[in-house]
Amino acid sequence: MRRSHEPVAWSLFGAGGMLLAFIGPGLVLTTALLPWLAADDPQATHAAIGALLAHPLGKLLVLACVALPLFHTLHRIYHGLHDLHLPAPRLPLQLLCYGGATLLSAVTGWWLLQV
Amino acid sequence: MHKPYIQRQRADWWLRNPAYRRYMLREATALPLFLYTLLLMSGLFQFTRGEAAFLQWLEMLRSPWLLALHGLALAAALFHAVTWIALVPKILVIDTDRLRVSPAAVKLAHQVGAVVCNAGLLLLAVLLLRAAAGN
Amino acid sequence: MTETVTVRVQRYRPEEDTAPWEQSFEVPYSEDLSILDALNQIKDQQDPTLSHRWSCRMAICGSCGVMVNNEPKLSCKTFLRDYREQAAVTVRALDNFPIERDLVSDISGFIDHLETVQPWLIRSEEQPVSAGAYPQTPEQMQRYAAFSQCINCGLCYAACPQFGRDPAFLGPGALALAQRYNLDSRDEGAAQRMQWLNAGEGVWSCTFVGYCSEVCPKDVDPAAAINRGKVASDINYAVNLLNILRGKDDA
Numbered sequence: 358m359r360r361s362h363e364p365v366a367w368s369l370f371g372a373g374g375m376l377l378a379f380i381g382p383g384l385v386l387t388t389a390l391l392p393w394l395a396a397d398d399p400q401a402t403h404a405a406i407g408a409l410l411a412h413p414l415g416k417l418l419v420l421a422c423v424a425l426p427l428f429h430t431l432h433r434i435y436h437g438l439h440d441l442h443l444p445a446p447r448l449p450l451q452l453l454c455y456g457g458a459t460l461l462s463a464v465t466g467w468w469l470l471q472v
Numbered sequence: 473m474h475k476p477y478i479q480r481q482r483a484d485w486w487l488r489n490p491a492y493r494r495y496m497l498r499e500a501t502a503l504p505l506f507l508y509t510l511l512l513m514s515g516l517f518q519f520t521r522g523e524a525a526f527l528q529w530l531e532m533l534r535s536p537w538l539l540a541l542h543g544l545a546l547a548a549a550l551f552h553a554v555t556w557i558a559l560v561p562k563i564l565v566i567d568t569d570r571l572r573v574s575p576a577a578v579k580l581a582h583q584v585g586a587v588v589c590n591a592g593l594l595l596l597a598v599l600l601l602r603a604a605a606g607n
Numbered sequence: 608m609t610e611t612v613t614v615r616v617q618r619y620r621p622e623e624d625t626a627p628w629e630q631s632f633e634v635p636y637s638e639d640l641s642i643l644d645a646l647n648q649i650k651d652q653q654d655p656t657l658s659h660r661w662s663c664r665m666a667i668c669g670s671c672g673v674m675v676n677n678e679p680k681l682s683c684k685t686f687l688r689d690y691r692e693q694a695a696v697t698v699r700a701l702d703n704f705p706i707e708r709d710l711v712s713d714i715s716g717f718i719d720h721l722e723t724v725q726p727w728l729i730r731s732e733e734q735p736v737s738a739g740a741y742p743q744t745p746e747q748m749q750r751y752a753a754f755s756q757c758i759n760c761g762l763c764y765a766a767c768p769q770f771g772r773d774p775a776f777l778g779p780g781a782l783a784l785a786q787r788y789n790l791d792s793r794d795e796g797a798a799q800r801m802q803w804l805n806a807g808e809g810v811w812s813c814t815f816v817g818y819c820s821e822v823c824p825k826d827v828d829p830a831a832a833i834n835r836g837k838v839a840s841d842i843n844y845a846v847n848l849l850n851i852l853r854g855k856d857d858a
Contacts, residue, residue, distance in 0.1 A: 358806035
């Protein structure tokens, strides 16, 4: 039997799952309420988020909040599609899910460097 | 006579037992949470394009479709948090000669931590945005 | 007049059948009647051609596993009284295993997987018998005690959709037993068992459905054992990666 490379995917899935359990509901509620929270002075909200994104730690935090959930959710979607008997070979599906998570994370990192 | 009947798994296996349906529901939380993450990315993208674009994105969040996505994502995040933390003590076992923590304590610590972090994040966001608007 | 219960039993006779079918029997009901008692009543009084496995009648031999209303159960430990509100009780051969005849499953796939993980004490150097037993404290025993309760009944394999999908998956019972020896202070074989845990057919086929632990008649909790095995395999992967970077061979 050959060594599986699943530990890489599972570690990122686990980190994302833990992050979502600890801040997922709070984060979703925050963005759901954001237009109303910002209604008095939207420019101030823009400035506050700008301050967060300007700080290297803020960038890192936002990257974690996007990249880890991406790896978490696409890992589950990949295995879910297999569970549903999707008639597709594993490799292209892996490329799509984990490659997609990697690409979207890289794009997010790039955008974070722009602000 | 040796002619065993081979049972093959049907594609709808997960519909046939409540335990499997619960499992699939847990895995399905990934779908709204994935879409929600894309929404976060779109907000960041609009932010890179300048203040006007970002404020437009902020207004767009009021749309019923995106509120529905938020509702679905909130339900998914809550269900995920509950089911995730229920499994943590099975994986995180602290049982050495020097330190021993019961599974119930591991679970409780994660539950308290999750409630504090989630409520704390929401509170922090509200307070910071209020303070920013007050300036 | 005696009250009766309808028991629908799956039949498969390789000589004449191409697929399993269902046969209904009426069994006299009593409060203390187990599914196994009902099957024995049918075989003794109604249809001697019915085939099913059993031995100890007390949930220790592990040979009477069947699906009762779609749930893997030991028929000796499952009672008709718990299905009173249902119109009928349906008894089938265990899911995911080939059916030899009627309720008799071929669980050799599971037994082969058990042997693969070397479920015995492995020592780098065997002590002579004259040296006495390998001592162990009660605390050390407690770390693996639950995982050592397995009676090889195969219910967890019938409960596992990943084994149902791919019979090459070592599965809950074998991986729980691997963990049972890896956690034993007297054992020195964890390093050589890692190769099977690390494989795609090892712990990494598991998606933590968790149903194996729900159906286990001995509370072994194989899902917990496998997922602790994932942590061990994860660490092993990282250590191997570091070793490769240091110029050592890929293990």
